[in-house]
Amino acid sequence: MNIENxxxxxxxxxxxxxNLHAHTTASDGRKPIQDVINSYATLGYDFLMISDHDIVTGxxxxxxxxxxxxxxxxxxxxxRNGPHxxxxxxxxxxEPDADRQLVINAINAGPGFAVINHPNWEHDFNHWSFxxxxxxxxxxxxxxxxxxxxxxxxxxxxxxxxxxxxSRGRRIWGxxxxxxxxxxxxxxxxxxxxxxxxxxxxxxxxAMRRGCFYGSTGVNITAIAVTGNRIRVETENADRILAYxxxxxxxxxxxxxxxxxxxxxxxxxxxxECLGRGGRAAWTxxxxxxxx
Ligand SMILES: [Zn+2]
Ligand SMILES: [Zn+2]
Numbered sequence: 434m435n436i437e438n439x440x441x442x443x444x445x446x447x448x449x450x451x452n453l454h455a456h457t458t459a460s461d462g463r464k465p466i467q468d469v470i471n472s473y474a475t476l477g478y479d480f481l482m483i484s485d486h487d488i489v490t491g492x493x494x495x496x497x498x499x500x501x502x503x504x505x506x507x508x509x510x511x512x513r514n515g516p517h518x519x520x521x522x523x524x525x526x527x528e529p530d531a532d533r534q535l536v537i538n539a540i541n542a543g544p545g546f547a548v549i550n551h552p553n554w555e556h557d558f559n560h561w562s563f564x565x566x567x568x569x570x571x572x573x574x575x576x577x578x579x580x581x582x583x584x585x586x587x588x589x590x591x592x593x594x595x596x597x598x599x600s601r602g603r604r605i606w607g608x609x610x611x612x613x614x615x616x617x618x619x620x621x622x623x624x625x626x627x628x629x630x631x632x633x634x635x636x637x638x639x640a641m642r643r644g645c646f647y648g649s650t651g652v653n654i655t656a657i658a659v660t661g662n663r664i665r666v667e668t669e670n671a672d673r674i675l676a677y678x679x680x681x682x683x684x685x686x687x688x689x690x691x692x693x694x695x696x697x698x699x700x701x702x703x704x705x706e707c708l709g710r711g712g713r714a715a716w717t718x719x720x721x722x723x724x725x
Contacts, residue, residue, distance in 0.1 A: 436664065436696060437721040439644030440657040446628035446645065449637065451480030453508065453521055453548065453625065454579070454610035460485035464616045467498050472613075472620045474501030480627075480637055482508035482521060489523045506634050510550065511536050516561045517550035518572065522638050534569050541571055546642065548608055549575035553588040560587065563594055567601070573641070574606035577716055578648055580622025581612040589623075592706070592716070596681035599702050599719050606641070607704075607716050609648025623650045626715075644718040651713030664703065664720060665693040671707035671715070678703045696722060 456462030457469050464472070466483060473481045481503050483490040491507040498505075509520040513529040518536065520527055522545035527536055540547045549572055554560035566575070575591060575598075582589040598605055609623035627646040629636040640646060647654055656667040666674060667690065674692040676685040678700040685694045696703055702719040 434662055434696060434698070435723040436659050436662065437723070438657070438659040439718050439720070440628065441659075443628050443645065443657060446630055446640070447632060449479035449504070449627050449629060449632070450624050451478055451482075451504070451506075451627065451637070452611045452613070452623075453482040453506065453519060453608065454484050454510070454550070454576070454612045455481060456485055456510075456612070456614045457483060457490075459488055459490070462614050466490070466494070468616070469613070470498060470501055470503060470505070472616065474503055476621050478503060478624070479632075480504040480506060482506035482519075484508040484510040484519055486510050486512040487526065487529055489520075489526045491523065504632065504634060504637060506637065507545075516565065519548040519550060520545050521548055521573075521641070522546065522634065533565070537569060537572050544638075546573040546638070547571075548573060551576055551579040551582050551587075551589075551612065552591040552594050554579070554582045554585060556586045558587045561594070563597060566594055566598055572605070574608050576610055576612075577607035578609035578623040578650060578714075579612045580610070580650075581614060581619050583622070584618070593681065596677065596679070599704075600679040600681070602701065604721065606644045606646070606718050607648050609650060609716070623648060625649070626654070647715055647717050649713075649715040651711070652707045652709040652715035654707060654715050654717065657717065659720070662696045663693060664696060665691065666705050666707065666717060667691040668707045668709075668715065670709045670713070672710065673708045675706045675708070676703055677706070696720075
C-alpha cells in the first residue's frame with residue numbers, strides 16, 4: 434500500500450499560523466482593515482487573508498497598510514447568488530455566477546484556489562448541501578471549522594460532509610478559519626498551521642496546495658511520520674486522538690498525546706482528530722492510500 438504523506442519533510446519546514454477568512458468595514462465586518470490586521474498581529478499570527486464579500490483585497494490595498502509582520506494574502510469571499518467560497522490568492526474579482534462551478538473554474542484559471550465556506554451554516558445545516566459539494570469539482574478544500582458559525586445557526590464543524598466526500602474518492606483539504614466579523618469575539622477561534630520552506634504568499638499557497646498544513650482550534654501537532662504502513666502523530670497538548678477512515682469510521686483511539694496506527698488494509702484514506710482540553714482540536718489532512 435502506498436501512503437501519500439502531505440507532511441513529508443515537515444521537520445525541515447517552518448510552521449506558520451494564519452487565518453484565511455476575515456471581514457472588515459469594507460463589507461460587513463465591524464473593524465477597519467488596519468484594526469483587523471492589528472488584532473491578528475497581536476495574537477502572534479504569521480499570515481492573514483482579508484476576505485470581504487465580493488471585494489478583492491490585493492497587494493495595492495495591503496501596500497497602504499502596516500502589515501505588522503504578517504504575510505497578507507490577496508483574497509475575496511465569493512458571496513452573491515449562491516453558497517460562499519473563498520478565492521485564496523485572488524488576482525481579480527470573479528463574477529459571482531450562480532453556477533458555482535463557473536466560479537471555481539475561473540478561480541482555477543488564475544493563480545489562486547477555491548475553498549468552500551461554512552458548509553453546515555444555517556438552520557438546515559445546508560449552506561452547501563452535500564449534493565452541491567458532490568457535484569462541483571476542483572475546489573482545493575473546505576472549511577471543516579468556521580469559528581463564527583459557532584454563534585449562528587448550524588454547526589461550525591463540517592467533518593461529516595468531508596468524510597462523505599473523501600469516502601467517494603474526492604481529494605479535499607480541510608481548513609479551519611475564523612470568518613471574523615466582530616472585533617474580539619470572532620478572532621483567534623480557528624486557524625491553519627502551514628509548513629512552508631518559503632515565508633511568502635507564494636510559499637504558503639504552494640504548501641496549502643500540497644496539503645502540508647492542518648486546521649487547529651488550539652491543539653499543536655509536533656510530528657507526523659509515515660513508516661511502511663504505519664502512521665504516527667505526536668502532539669503537544671492533545672489528551673485524546675482518534676483515527677478515521679472512509680465513511681467516517683473511527684478505527685483507533687488513544688487517550689494520550691500521540692498515536693501510532695497501522696493503516697487498515699481496505700482503507701481509502703485515513704485522517705486524525707486530536708482533541709485537547711476545553712474543546713480544543715487539531716485535524717490532520719487525509720492520507721490518501723493507493724493499493725500497489
Ligand atoms: Zn460566508
Ligand atoms: Zn465570511
